[in-house]
Amino acid sequence: xxxxxxxxxxxxxxxxxxxxxxxxxxxxxxxxxxxxxxxxxxxxxxxxxxxxxxxxxxxxxxxxxxxxxxxxxxxxxxxxxxxxxxxxxxxxxxxxxxxxxxxxxxxxxxxxxxxxxxxxxxxxxxxxxxxxxxxxxxxxxxxxxxxxxxxxxxxxxxxxxxxxxxxxxxxxxxxxxxxxxxxxxxxxxxxxxxxxxxxxxxxxxxxxxxxxxxxxxxxxxxxxxxxxxxxxxxxxxxxxxxxxxxxxxxxxx
Amino acid sequence: xxxxxxxxxxxxxxxxxxxxxxxxxxxxxxxxxxxxxxxxxxxxxxxxxxxxxxxxxxxxxxxxxxxxxxxxxxxxxxxxxxxxxxxxxxxxxxxxxxxxxxxxxxxxxxxxxxxxxxxxxxxxxxxxxxxxxxxxxxxxxxxxxxxxxxxxxxxxxxxxxxxxxxxxxxxxxxxxxxxxxxxxxxxxxxxxxxxxxxxxxxxxxxxxxxxxxxxxxxxxxxxxxxxxxxxxxxxxxxxxxxxxxxxxxxxxxxxxxxxxxx
Numbered sequence: 001x002x003x004x005x006x007x008x009x010x011x012x013x014x015x016x017x018x019x020x021x022x023x024x025x026x027x028x029x030x031x032x033x034x035x036x037x038x039x040x041x042x043x044x045x046x047x048x049x050x051x052x053x054x055x056x057x058x059x060x061x062x063x064x065x066x067x068x069x070x071x072x073x074x075x076x077x078x079x080x081x082x083x084x085x086x087x088x089x090x091x092x093x094x095x096x097x098x099x100x101x102x103x104x105x106x107x108x109x110x111x112x113x114x115x116x117x118x119x120x121x122x123x124x125x126x127x128x129x130x131x132x133x134x135x136x137x138x139x140x141x142x143x144x145x146x147x148x149x150x151x152x153x154x155x156x157x158x159x160x161x162x163x164x165x166x167x168x169x170x171x172x173x174x175x176x177x178x179x180x181x182x183x184x185x186x187x188x189x190x191x192x193x194x195x196x197x198x199x200x201x202x203x204x205x206x207x208x209x210x211x212x213x214x215x216x217x218x219x220x221x222x223x224x225x226x227x228x229x230x231x232x233x234x235x236x237x238x239x240x241x242x243x244x245x246x247x248x249x250x251x252x253x
Numbered sequence: 254x255x256x257x258x259x260x261x262x263x264x265x266x267x268x269x270x271x272x273x274x275x276x277x278x279x280x281x282x283x284x285x286x287x288x289x290x291x292x293x294x295x296x297x298x299x300x301x302x303x304x305x306x307x308x309x310x311x312x313x314x315x316x317x318x319x320x321x322x323x324x325x326x327x328x329x330x331x332x333x334x335x336x337x338x339x340x341x342x343x344x345x346x347x348x349x350x351x352x353x354x355x356x357x358x359x360x361x362x363x364x365x366x367x368x369x370x371x372x373x374x375x376x377x378x379x380x381x382x383x384x385x386x387x388x389x390x391x392x393x394x395x396x397x398x399x400x401x402x403x404x405x406x407x408x409x410x411x412x413x414x415x416x417x418x419x420x421x422x423x424x425x426x427x428x429x430x431x432x433x434x435x436x437x438x439x440x441x442x443x444x445x446x447x448x449x450x451x452x453x454x455x456x457x458x459x460x461x462x463x464x465x466x467x468x469x470x471x472x473x474x475x476x477x478x479x480x481x482x483x484x485x486x487x488x489x490x491x492x493x494x495x496x497x498x499x500x501x502x503x504x505x506x507x508x509x510x511x512x513x514x515x
Contacts, residue, residue: 145347150315150333151333152406243391
């Protein structure tokens with residue numbers, strides 16, 4: 001725990017050093033020094049930034065929860081059934097590569113400019129990633145586990161509970177980890193339309209005012225938001241996947 | 254004693270009659286008939302690809318034969334019959350459950366109370382000599398220890414027939430021998446019958462009251478050997494042991510030759 005904390009602090013310090021070097025080296029003063037941004041963060045966070053961060057975090061959490069609720073059962077169904085796989089995989093392969101952000105105008109027409117279209121666009125991004133990951137992982141569950149379970153008297157419900165769920169959780173978590181980056185990018189873009197809440201709006205608005213310190217404060221918040229999500233996923237992985245010897249996790253443990 | 258009289262006396266625990274099995278268009282077993290007597294150990298030897306594992310899946314009721322019948326205790330076998338325990342290759346342990354969780358799982362599925370589960374698991378874990386390992390995960394155990402957990406898990410449901418697929422093939426010689434003895438002793442204590450698949454002729458002759466030789470692809474029964482002196486350590490050093498091993502090997506080699514000629 002202590003080592004993990006020290007590692008995190010060390011990483012942040014190195015990042016601040018790199019940032020400071022860029023601030024000094026890049027001419028024109030477009031990149032403010034980390035110290036100035038940090039001070040601004042202390043001033044702005046209690047006033048407005050906390051609310052903007054909360055709005056973004058709320059949207060991304062809602063999208064994440066919805067995508068897991070929808071994509072995990074669908075992925076298991078497609079992965080475990082030959083018929084469903086044959087029907088849905090081609091559809092999936094057409095829809096998956098479509099940049100979901102291109103659908104934002106349509107979503108805004110259908111669901112309005114408010115939160116629902118923003119949650120939906122992030123949902124769409126995560127849904128397909130989770131669907132593909134869960135489909136592949138559930139196809140790869142070794143048959144010996146399911147045979148053993150049946151020999152112990154297990155039904156399909158037991159197989160879902162005692163074999164599929166534990167076997168899929170690592171794949172789901174690492175897919176969410178990968179998807180978070182894209183999700184934040186899409187959320188940022190969607191927040192530049194039709195809202196005055198969220199980090200996307202805050203950053204763009206600061207840019208319009210040519211206030212680079214404010215803009216970087218917003219970017220810092222976006223980074224911290226991502227960090228919070230990653231730490232949450234790592235926490236879940238440590239709790240739920242104790243049985244795995246994960247080299248990545250044991251390195252930061 | 255002929256099969257018919259043993260059947261009348263209820264000495265037969267498991268009986269496969271003229272069983273065939275296939276995976277899609279590929280036949281795995283062709284008209285296999287064999288029996289396992291109550292409280293006896295039967296071993297199946299044969300080259301890889303002759304359908305040994307398929308045979309165990311039929312015996313466990315996990316795969317339906319394409320022809321023939323599988324009777325357990327005189328009745329048609331059904332999937333998940335509590336009287337039959339199955340230990341697959343690589344032990345089939347669930348890596349996400351601890352030793353305790355693995356051993357308790359069959360009881361949990363059958364809705365046993367947690368107190369009862371705990372009590373049975375403690376008994377079975379101590380029977381295989383793994384006290385103190387209850388909260389470890391399978392990856393933290395050696396191969397021999399994992400096999401012990403698999404045996405404890407199967408025994409927790411008190412089966413009358415234990416099916417095992419190459420249970421000791423991945424172990425070093427010393428662990429293998431101590432586990433073979435543990436298996437014979439515990440089966441005798443519980444009055445359980447065993448059907449064990451192996452590719453080691455020596456293992457089959459040490460463990461099996463009866464040794465069935467499977468050959469060909471799809472597999473069929475090529476021979477049956479009685480072995481009344483199984484399970485004694487001295488027997489392992491005697492000429493009779495080596496003679497029986499030699500006979501079985503000769504039959505298997507003959508079958509291989511036969512296949513080549515065809």
